[in-house]
Amino acid sequence: MEKNNYKTVKKKNLFLPVLTSIILMSCAVFTLCVYNRSNSAKALEETSTSGNTVSSSAIGITDNTTNTENEDSTTSPGSSNIKSAPPGELHGVWISFLDYNSKGYTRESFTRQTKEMFDTCKENNFNTVFVHVRMFSDAMYNSKYFPWSKYSSGKIGKSPGFDPLSIMVAEAHKRGLKIHAWINPYRITKDTTSNSALARSSYAYKWRNSKSPSLRRNVLNYGGQLYFNPSKPSVQNLIVNGVKEIVKNYDVDGIHFDDYFYPNLGTSYRKNFDAKEYNTYAKNSRKNGKTPLGIVAWRRNNVTKLIRNVYSSVKKLDKNCIFGISPAGNIDNLYLKNNYYCDVKKWMGSTGYIDYICPQIYWSFKHPSCPFKKTLKTWTAVPRHKNVKLYTGLAAYRAGISSKEASLIGDKSWAKSNTILKRQIKYSRNTGETDGFIFFDYADLKRSSARKEIKNAVSLFK
Numbered sequence: 001m002e003k004n005n006y007k008t009v010k011k012k013n014l015f016l017p018v019l020t021s022i023i024l025m026s027c028a029v030f031t032l033c034v035y036n037r038s039n040s041a042k043a044l045e046e047t048s049t050s051g052n053t054v055s056s057s058a059i060g061i062t063d064n065t066t067n068t069e070n071e072d073s074t075t076s077p078g079s080s081n082i083k084s085a086p087p088g089e090l091h092g093v094w095i096s097f098l099d100y101n102s103k104g105y106t107r108e109s110f111t112r113q114t115k116e117m118f119d120t121c122k123e124n125n126f127n128t129v130f131v132h133v134r135m136f137s138d139a140m141y142n143s144k145y146f147p148w149s150k151y152s153s154g155k156i157g158k159s160p161g162f163d164p165l166s167i168m169v170a171e172a173h174k175r176g177l178k179i180h181a182w183i184n185p186y187r188i189t190k191d192t193t194s195n196s197a198l199a200r201s202s203y204a205y206k207w208r209n210s211k212s213p214s215l216r217r218n219v220l221n222y223g224g225q226l227y228f229n230p231s232k233p234s235v236q237n238l239i240v241n242g243v244k245e246i247v248k249n250y251d252v253d254g255i256h257f258d259d260y261f262y263p264n265l266g267t268s269y270r271k272n273f274d275a276k277e278y279n280t281y282a283k284n285s286r287k288n289g290k291t292p293l294g295i296v297a298w299r300r301n302n303v304t305k306l307i308r309n310v311y312s313s314v315k316k317l318d319k320n321c322i323f324g325i326s327p328a329g330n331i332d333n334l335y336l337k338n339n340y341y342c343d344v345k346k347w348m349g350s351t352g353y354i355d356y357i358c359p360q361i362y363w364s365f366k367h368p369s370c371p372f373k374k375t376l377k378t379w380t381a382v383p384r385h386k387n388v389k390l391y392t393g394l395a396a397y398r399a400g401i402s403s404k405e406a407s408l409i410g411d412k413s414w415a416k417s418n419t420i421l422k423r424q425i426k427y428s429r430n431t432g433e434t435d436g437f438i439f440f441d442y443a444d445l446k447r448s449s450a451r452k453e454i455k456n457a458v459s460l461f462k
Contacts, residue, residue, distance in 0.1 A: 085460065085462065089435065089437075089461075090389075090391055090436025091125060091127045091436060091437060091461045092126060092180075092391070092439070093126050093128075093130070093396075093438065093441070093442050093445065094440045094441045094442065095131045095132060095182075095441070095442045096182075096442070097132045097149075097151050098443065099117070099442050099443055101151065102154070104155070104158075104160055105152065105164070106162075107160075107161065107167075110152075110164055110167060111171070114164075114171050117129075118168075118171050118172055118177055120445055121175075121445070122175045122176075124445055124458045124461075125458045125462055126439075126458070126461065127176070127177060127178060128253075128436075129172055129178070129179050129180070130179075131179060131180070131181065132182045133165055133181045133182060133183060133246065134149075134181075134182075134185075135149065135187070136149075136188055136190060136197075137189075137198075137202065137203075137228070138156060139242075140165055141165035141166070141246065141249075141250065142159075142163050142249075143245060144241075145238060145242045145245065146203075147201055148160065148199075152164050156197065156198070156199045157199025157200065157202070165181065165246075165250055165252075169251050178253040179252055180252060180254035180255065180256040180324075181250070181256065182257075182258065183242070183257055184257070184258065184260045185228070185257060185260075185261075186227050186228045186230055186260065186261060186262075188204045188219065188225070188226035188227055188228060189225050190225055191225065192225070192226075193221050193224060195209070204228070207219050215234075217229055217232065217277070218234055218235050222265075222272065223264075227263065227273075229274050229277065230261070230299070230303060230341075231274040231278070231302045236309065239306060239310070240309050243255055243310050243313060243314065244313050244314075247321050252321065253321065254321060255310065255321065255322075256324055257310075257324075257326070258326045258327075258360075259327050259360060261303050261342055262299060264338060265338045265339065266338060269295070269337060269338035270295055274299070274302075278299075281298065299341040300342070302341070304347070304353070307325070307347060308352060311352060311353055311354060312352070322356065323355055324354050324356035324357065324358060324391075325342075325347070325354055325356075326357075326359070327342050328340065328360055329362055329370065329375055330375065331359070331382070332378075344357060345382055348383070348384045348385065348390075349388075351385050351387055351388075355389065356388060356390070356391055356435070357390055357391070358390075358392065358393050359375075359392065359393060360393035360395075361375050361392055361393060362394070362440075363375060364413035364414055364417075365413065365420070365423070365424075366412075366413045367413075376392065376428060376431065376434075377431075380433040389435040389436070391436045391438055392434050392438075393437075393438050393440060394421055394424055394440070394457075395414075395421075396421065396439040396444040397441055398411070398414045399420070399421060399447075399449075399450035399454055400447070400450040400451070400452065400453050401415055401449070417453075418456060419456050421439075421453055422456040426460065439457075
């Protein structure tokens, strides 16, 4: 009996210390968890206010709050998260006619502006500039084939008394910048069909006002604007000759076309624009016992013929000068029956057409129909010749826009984040398929509302 009582008391005495130890350990663990969670939350708060983002997994917590870096992961499966710029990566910026003064320049004022622009590009870690030299069948240089641009002198056809492209080439190379001459091949005017918009010395004016019906067909009036007729051999020769004189007379590093090819021809595409020339072609083909191409394939062939001739002409004059194109970003639109007529898949998959392609992927990661990841993947999935590089055109002009502006373009993310461009660069790199980036446009490097977004993005160009 006494032995039994002793055992019972001993068990009670052992139980109390063990229970106390468990309670103390639980309190310690709880305190440590609270401390860690508090510090993690503080770190997240400090990071958010600094304008950068950190994923929840990186700081050891799971959070249901919006985290753009996490939900728009920049690392693709099987790739490392590349932060520094790979050797040879292109960092470009478009300098469009919108960045010029339509009232013209003196030599001094143009040189001063050029130096400022190129200094800004260099300071923001860009290595290449794409300068507009032919916007509306005109020239920002001394041309044998096209009239002086009003953006050089203030009046179409009037010499400014100096050569803007010569200045731009010299100032770019002084800073170690490569320079590409940017051309719109078919567009003659914007928002007008008036003869007063044309220099009397220009081919556009002479053809449009010719007594020859065939020559008059070289210039087409469509949608309130004037265009060169893509199907006409004389037009193609004019465009090619304009490219050749640039490569021959200026030390440019490249020739660049953007997304302006055939305009949107609407539901009447079989009957309008250059349909007259197609009907003649089809009639002659059948007469000669051949099956004509359909009008869509025929138009694509018109553009492809020009691209092939431009590429060949450039390489004959300077094998180191490159030629590339920046088409619209939605590849499906390029193959519509009534628009563009750009056979980019053929150009990318073959040699003899282009040195690079730069789709304008101007949408955020959350765009409802063309989200950035999905759109880029459609381009990286296109079979590409080993000599054709893939650059990504990015929308600097959407950086820092207001909620109202973002709603109007149907892409609200641009008003909610200042790291979209940065994440797009990181994601693109991690695909292992892209070779560089071009920002549209120069003016946005100076715009105050875009400053944070641009700064975050160009930090990756170092």
